[in-house]
Amino acid sequence: MEDAEFEDILDDWFIESLKTYKDLHVYQLEHPTQVLEWTSGKSVCVAGYSQSKNEILELRLPLKLLADENKSLCAERDFKVSHGGFTDGPVRCLTHIPGTRCAVTNDGLSSDLQVWDLGGEESDVIRRTGSIKGKRSASERGSRIAARPSSAPQVLHGAQISDVQLTELASGETLYKLETDSADPLSSLQFVSDTVFLAGCCNGSVYVADTRTSAPPQLSHSPSSDESVIWWTDAAAGPHPSSRRVIRVSSSGQAVVSDLRNLGGAGCQAQLDVQTPGRCSQVKVSWAPTLDDCISVSGFSGVVQIYNTCLWGAEPQEARPLFEHRGHAVSSQQTDDSVPTVVTSHIWHPERPRTLLSAASDGSVHVWDWVDPDRQGGSPTP
Amino acid sequence: MPEIKVTPLGAGQDVGRSCILVSIGGKNIMLDCGMHMGYNDDRRFPDFSYITQNGRLTDFLDCVIISHFHLDHCGALPYMSEMVGYDGPIYMTHPTKAICPILLEDFRKITVDKKGETNFFTSQMIKDCMKKVIPLNLHQTVQVDDELEIKAYYAGHVLGAAMVHIKVGSESVVYTGDYNMTPDRHLGAAWIDKCRPDILISESTYATTIRDSKRCRERDFLKKVHESIERGGKVLIPVFALGRAQELCILLETFWERMNLKAPIYFSTGLTEKANHYYKLFITWTNQKIRKTFVQRNMFEFKHIKAFDRSYADNPGPMVVFATPGMLHAGQSLQIFKKWAGNEKNMVIMPGYCVQGTIGHKILNGQRKLEMEGRATLDVKLQVEYMSFSAHADAKGIMQLIRMAEPRNMLLVHGEAVKMEFLKGKIEQEFSIDCYMPANGETTTVTTNPSVPVDISLNLLKREMALGGPLPDPKKPRTMHGTLIMKENSLKLVSSEQALKELGLNEHQLRFTCHVQLQDPHSDADTLHRIYTHLKSVLKGYTIQHLPDGTVIVESIVIKVSSSAEDSNTKVLLLSWSYQDEDLGSFLSSLLKKGLPSGIC
Numbered sequence: 001m002e003d004a005e006f007e008d009i010l011d012d013w014f015i016e017s018l019k020t021y022k023d024l025h026v027y028q029l030e031h032p033t034q035v036l037e038w039t040s041g042k043s044v045c046v047a048g049y050s051q052s053k054n055e056i057l058e059l060r061l062p063l064k065l066l067a068d069e070n071k072s073l074c075a076e077r078d079f080k081v082s083h084g085g086f087t088d089g090p091v092r093c094l095t096h097i098p099g100t101r102c103a104v105t106n107d108g109l110s111s112d113l114q115v116w117d118l119g120g121e122e123s124d125v126i127r128r129t130g131s132i133k134g135k136r137s138a139s140e141r142g143s144r145i146a147a148r149p150s151s152a153p154q155v156l157h158g159a160q161i162s163d164v165q166l167t168e169l170a171s172g173e174t175l176y177k178l179e180t181d182s183a184d185p186l187s188s189l190q191f192v193s194d195t196v197f198l199a200g201c202c203n204g205s206v207y208v209a210d211t212r213t214s215a216p217p218q219l220s221h222s223p224s225s226d227e228s229v230i231w232w233t234d235a236a237a238g239p240h241p242s243s244r245r246v247i248r249v250s251s252s253g254q255a256v257v258s259d260l261r262n263l264g265g266a267g268c269q270a271q272l273d274v275q276t277p278g279r280c281s282q283v284k285v286s287w288a289p290t291l292d293d294c295i296s297v298s299g300f301s302g303v304v305q306i307y308n309t310c311l312w313g314a315e316p317q318e319a320r321p322l323f324e325h326r327g328h329a330v331s332s333q334q335t336d337d338s339v340p341t342v343v344t345s346h347i348w349h350p351e352r353p354r355t356l357l358s359a360a361s362d363g364s365v366h367v368w369d370w371v372d373p374d375r376q377g378g379s380p381t382p
Numbered sequence: 383m384p385e386i387k388v389t390p391l392g393a394g395q396d397v398g399r400s401c402i403l404v405s406i407g408g409k410n411i412m413l414d415c416g417m418h419m420g421y422n423d424d425r426r427f428p429d430f431s432y433i434t435q436n437g438r439l440t441d442f443l444d445c446v447i448i449s450h451f452h453l454d455h456c457g458a459l460p461y462m463s464e465m466v467g468y469d470g471p472i473y474m475t476h477p478t479k480a481i482c483p484i485l486l487e488d489f490r491k492i493t494v495d496k497k498g499e500t501n502f503f504t505s506q507m508i509k510d511c512m513k514k515v516i517p518l519n520l521h522q523t524v525q526v527d528d529e530l531e532i533k534a535y536y537a538g539h540v541l542g543a544a545m546v547h548i549k550v551g552s553e554s555v556v557y558t559g560d561y562n563m564t565p566d567r568h569l570g571a572a573w574i575d576k577c578r579p580d581i582l583i584s585e586s587t588y589a590t591t592i593r594d595s596k597r598c599r600e601r602d603f604l605k606k607v608h609e610s611i612e613r614g615g616k617v618l619i620p621v622f623a624l625g626r627a628q629e630l631c632i633l634l635e636t637f638w639e640r641m642n643l644k645a646p647i648y649f650s651t652g653l654t655e656k657a658n659h660y661y662k663l664f665i666t667w668t669n670q671k672i673r674k675t676f677v678q679r680n681m682f683e684f685k686h687i688k689a690f691d692r693s694y695a696d697n698p699g700p701m702v703v704f705a706t707p708g709m710l711h712a713g714q715s716l717q718i719f720k721k722w723a724g725n726e727k728n729m730v731i732m733p734g735y736c737v738q739g740t741i742g743h744k745i746l747n748g749q750r751k752l753e754m755e756g757r758a759t760l761d762v763k764l765q766v767e768y769m770s771f772s773a774h775a776d777a778k779g780i781m782q783l784i785r786m787a788e789p790r791n792m793l794l795v796h797g798e799a800v801k802m803e804f805l806k807g808k809i810e811q812e813f814s815i816d817c818y819m820p821a822n823g824e825t826t827t828v829t830t831n832p833s834v835p836v837d838i839s840l841n842l843l844k845r846e847m848a849l850g851g852p853l854p855d856p857k858k859p860r861t862m863h864g865t866l867i868m869k870e871n872s873l874k875l876v877s878s879e880q881a882l883k884e885l886g887l888n889e890h891q892l893r894f895t896c897h898v899q900l901q902d903p904h905s906d907a908d909t910l911h912r913i914y915t916h917l918k919s920v921l922k923g924y925t926i927q928h929l930p931d932g933t934v935i936v937e938s939i940v941i942k943v944s945s946s947a948e949d950s951n952t953k954v955l956l957l958s959w960s961y962q963d964e965d966l967g968s969f970l971s972s973l974l975k976k977g978l979p980s981g982i983c
Contacts, residue, residue: 014597015640018605026595030778055808062594073746075770077594077602081777084804086811124590125803331597 013330023065023355023369026327027079031055032363034282034344035094037103039118041350042066043082044357045103046365047091054091056105056126058083058118065355065367079365083119085126095145097153102169104132104155108142111135111159115169132172135163144189146197148211156211160185161201166211176211188233192244192260200233204248206263220263223248223256234295235260236287247295247309249285254316255297257309268312270319274300282344290353294322298343302329304358306370323370328360383829386553386580390795391428392418392822399454401428402557402583402795407550409530412446413557413583417457417489419737424501427458430466432823438467445526448474449559450543451481453489453737460486463514464507471526475534476517477542477664481624483512489737492711497739518544520666535574537561539773541624541660541667547577552832554579556787562773563782566596567629568668569773574787580830582789584780586797586819589805593776599769603630604637606731606767611645611700615727615764620715620742622708623656626733626771631687634702638686648690649704650714656706690714695721708734709742716741720760723752728764733771777805784813791828792817836866839876892961898974899946900953909953909978910934910943916978917970924966938963939970 017024031054033046042061048054063076092108101118103126111134117127132155134143139159148154148166154175158164164178164186178199188200192208199207204222209215222231230251236244244260245267253274258267274297283299293310305321312319332341341362349355355369387405399416410433418426433442439462446468448456459482462468474482486508493499503511518524518534525531529551534544538561545558556579561572610617621627627649634647661668690703695718705715710730719741722728736742744752745766752760775783784792792809794802799819806817820826842864865881867874882889902909914928917936927935934941939959946952955974959967 011636011640014601015604015637017601018608024598024601026598027592028595028778029592030781059592070748072765072767073748075768077599077770078588078776079592079594081590081592081804084808086807122800123803124801125807 013326017327019371020323020373021368021370023367024327025062025065025077025367026331027365027367029057029359029363029365032344032361033091033359033365035091035105036345036347036357036359036365037094037096038347038350039096039101039103044347045094045096045118046359047087047094047105049090049092049108051090052088054087054089056085056087056091056094056103056116057081058126061367065369081124083124083126085116085119085128087114087128092142093145095147095155097147097155097169098149100153102129102153104145104147104157104169106134106143106145106157109139110137111139111143111157111163112137113143113145113155113157130172132157132167132169134159135165136160141185141187141202144186144199146189146191148194149191150194156189156191156197158186158189158199161199161207164189164199176214178207178209179214179216180207187231190235192235192237198233198235198246198260200231200248202230203227204229204231204250206233206246206248208260208263218263220258223269224250224254226252229254230281230283232283232285234285234287237289245287247285247287249283249297251280251283253300255285255295255307255312255319257312266314268309268314269316270307270309270312271316272297272305272307273318273320274305275303280342282342284343284345286346286348288353289348289350296346296348296356298346298358300342302326302332302341302343302360304328304343304346304356323373325356325358325366325368325370327366327368328358328362328364331364332360332362384553384832385827385829386555387825387827388555388581388583388793388795388818388820389432389825390820390822391430391432399426399428399457400449400559400585400796401458403432404548404555404557404583406548406555407529407553409444409526409550410442411530411548412443412462413546414449414455414559415446415457415459415462416452416454417461419454419457419735422497422499422738427461429823430462438469440467440469443468443470444530445470445532446472447532447546447548447557448472448478448482449537449546449557450475450540451478451485452540452560453485455559456482457486457489460503460507460511463511464503469514472511472515473518473524473526473532473546474515475542475544475667476519477660477667478544479512479515479517480660480663481542483508488707488709488711492709492737492739520544535572536570536667537572538563538565538569539572541569541664545572545574547574547579552834553830555581555583556789558582558584558783560585561775561779561783563775563779564596564773566773567632570668572775572783574783576786576788578788578790580789580832581791581793581828582784582787583793583795584783586794586802586805588774588776589780589794589797590802591776592778593774596771596773599771600633603731603733603769603771604633606729606765606769607634607702608637608641608643610727610729610765611643611702613727614700615725615729616700616722617702617728618715618718618722618730619702619704619733620708620710620719620730621653621704621706621733623653623706624660627653627704628657628661629771630733631684631704635684635686643686645700645702646694647684647687647702647704648694649687650690650706652714653704653706654689692717708732709736709740710745711737711740711742720754723760723762723764726763726765729767730764731767731769733769780805781809781812784809784815789815790830791815793826793828794819796822834873836873836875838864839874839880841880842875842877845877893958894961894964894967895956895958896967896971898955898957898971900955900974900977901951902953902978903951906943906945906953907932910941912978913941913943913955913974917973920973936970937966939967941970 031048037045047056060080060082064074067074089107093106103116113132115130117129143157143159146156153169166176184201187202191197195211206220207217209217235246248256253272255270288294298304304325306323308322346358359365389403391401398418400414402413404411533547537543537545548555565571750762809817818826864875914934942956
């Protein structure tokens with residue numbers, strides 16, 4: 001693409017962005033990341049995924065974004081690399097242990113986990129402090145990791161559903177094992193309460209279990225019998241049990257929402273407006289932490305989409321996204337047109353309603369606060 | 383061991399100013415001489431007591447080099463040269479030389495006239511200081527004296543900013559000043575060749591950041607301007623003639639065109655005259671695009687931006703005005719500000735840092751009531767926006783620069799060591815070089831390993847080549863013999879014969895002789911033969927000959943046997959060797975003193 005042409009498209013999108021975003025920050029990391037994980041309300045961790053040595057970085061969000069009162073007097077727009085460290089292999093999954101300065105990673109090659117100290121005031125180096133042995137020495141997708149929300153540092157992890165175990169970090173002791181024979185590989189793992197967790201398999205089936213009991217898990221079968229399709233899952237961590245919903249998205253763009261306590265029951269569905277369905281391995285689907293009914297999807301292309309699920313019905317119909325962040329696709333730094341930029345990960349800010357971070361395969365990281373198109377025209381409500 | 387010493391002047395952790403001392407090859411150089419903008423007392427000046435406790439600095443410094451016109455790099459220069467005292471050369475690029483005095487005078491006015499300070503340099507001092515300045519061109523080597531040479535490289539960042547290469551003999555240092563690695567609308571990116579300095583000195587202030595894109599900063603600017611215009615407000619942008627004014631104008635012009643906006647945009651004529659004047663002078667310092675624009679037309683010829691007239695400030699409706707000076711401390715921008723401050727629909731956008739004592743500084747610190755002349759109070763109701771457009775390299779940029787220059791060591795100033803361990807580790811890992819991070823006032827000593835270039839005579843070279851063997855390998859040095867002649871500034875390696883000839887000396891041979899007594903009943907000839915056999919068995923690999931004239935020769939050592947006059951069984955061996963065979967000769971004499979083994983015949 002001609003430089004002038006490229007600049008033009010950028011200009012159009014940027015000019016459009018004046019109305020469609022409240023805040024927009026665009027960064028270029030030295031190496032792309034597949035992980036974005038909050039370590040506090042103000043900092044995130046990113047890490048490289050090249051075959052050999054990589055960096056883990058803890059980035060503090062720009063002060064201007066976080067400043068609420070004196071925003072206009074703050075000119076600071078940069079990320080601060082507050083801590084950094086080196087890994088020996090790729091980082092495919094990174095989970096922060098709440099209430100600590102500890103993080104756990106997996107390299108996607110086996111189900112072993114590495115434990116890290118993110119560093120404090122006295123040092124800016126992220127150091128490896130230990131490891132946790134997983135069940136599989138070789139694994140195609142690697143393990144999913146979930147940190148127990150409260151109490152002592154414990155991690156739930158596993159590469160496939162039968163491997164899921166809860167390990168205490170300090171002792172390495174296995175406190176719980178999921179009893180099931182199925183060898184379905186996992187695509188997601190998360191706690192929905194302090195002891196209850198949800199494990200989403202690649203084939204679309206979802207297991208719900210309680211770490212306090214050894215009772216067999218609740219199983220909800222895949223919404224589709226098509227075995228070529230991969231599914232990803234996210235459960236909303238709402239304050240009320242009634243708002244605990246689960247969404248499943250497939251590589252063909254099908255989305256199914258159900259209630260956590262009645263996974264097989266009638267929920268709502270939609271066919272997402274995704275390009276190149278089928279060609280994706282890094283799909284991420286996420287419920288918005290503070291916006292009711294909103295979900296975000298990425299990984300199909302260089303776009304992050306936000307949908308309002310309350311518009312969905314019982315029968316799958318084509319859904320239009322409420323908002324699309326096209327920044328990564330539009331300003332891609334990749335010169336090789338045959339390998340388009342793909343969004344590798346995205347996360348919502350835990351408190352700011354419409355603030356998200358997204359990362360793409362070209363090393364870009366964007367921080368954006370979008371304007372709800374339905375509310376445009378009036379003054380933006382925080 | 384040869385070494386280079388680097389000391390960032392200043393104390394504790396304060397980051398506000400740059401002033402670095404470098405001692406290299408017996409020369410002392412001061413890099414930048416900045417003012418700390420956060421202090422009101424003497425702490426704002428660098429602490430020169432490190433150089434000398436009292437008295438002038440002229441005898442202690444070989445030169446001073448200023449990287450660019452920002453006050454935290456040149457603000458203390460007149461104080462240093464005129465109040466502390468320095469009469470030696472001060473080097474800076476042409477644009478820096480032209481712009482520095484303007485900024486220094488502005489700064490002086492604000493500090494003395496507005497803040498009423500007394501221990502400060504005067505206008506005359508600024509002039510006297512600038513008389514000591516020797517301007518530099520890019521990529522041109524300048525001989526400061528017989529041994530010290532310096533060269534300036536393009537740094538981007540601001541007009542005239544340079545990175546400087548300092549060389550004494552075969553030791554060198556590169557100081558970056560402030561620089562950026564991504565080009566922007568009116569300046570290019572920093573560039574340096576693979577000069578492989580012993581030390582690359584850089585600021586660490588931005589080394590641990592990841593910069594937000596230029597586009598997003600511009601977006602924020604356009605958004606704020608647009609929002610104000612849409613609600614009928616007026617936008618004041620106080621600018622320094624050579625700062626971002628031109629860039630921001632281009633931005634607004636493009637935006638107005640695209641959005642088909644009608645609100646008027648103005649710039650004060652003083653601004654454009656100055657800017658045009660300087661850009662014309664320093665056209666080689668701006669980037670390609672500006673150069674092309676300039677060749678075609680006047681840089682400030684815009685479709686939507688017109689020259690301002692004082693009376694326009696009272697016109698109703700939305701408008702945007704670019705006016706000088708940049709810190710709202712006087713002149714047109716302050717006048718306009720006073721008129722517009724009372725309306726909350728209006729906005730002032732400060733695109734850069736403001737010095738203490740200026741209105742700009744006060745409003746950026748949140749002050750909403752200002753005391754003006756004659757006790758009048760001004761209520762600041764308009765929106766105040768602080769935006770930073772300055773171009774700095776970040777963590778990625780530093781790595782890029784190191785890759786470009788390939789230094790042997792890295793040195794980062796103005797950072798807290800505990801906050802930079804990761805960066806240090808990263809640099810050490812990726813480039814296998816040491817990374818130093820001295821605190822202010824702390825001296826870092828870097829041992830260098832300079833190579834001494836020597837010319838070798840053709841004859842000597844041919845002789846060594848003729849000896850055959852493997853080609854020279856830097857990892858396996860081969861000993862060669864020659865004589866080093868140091869004449870004037872040249873070093874020459876020649877063969878010994880040639881050296882003697884050149885010096886008009888005769889070569890003398892040194893021969894050692896010793897006598898060894900031996901008890902042996904045989905005849906002289908037989909004893910000699912026995913010695914020959916003995917030596918042949920002991921000294922394998924050496925050339926040993928038994929000559930018919932009655933001598934045994936080992937390499938060049940001559941051995942003769944004769945009988946003692948008193949007793950024919952006492953043999954006297956005469957050993958004679960030249961200086962070159964001293965070791966072997968000594969060994970033989972010790973060996974033969976032990977006598978001959980009985981079994982020999």
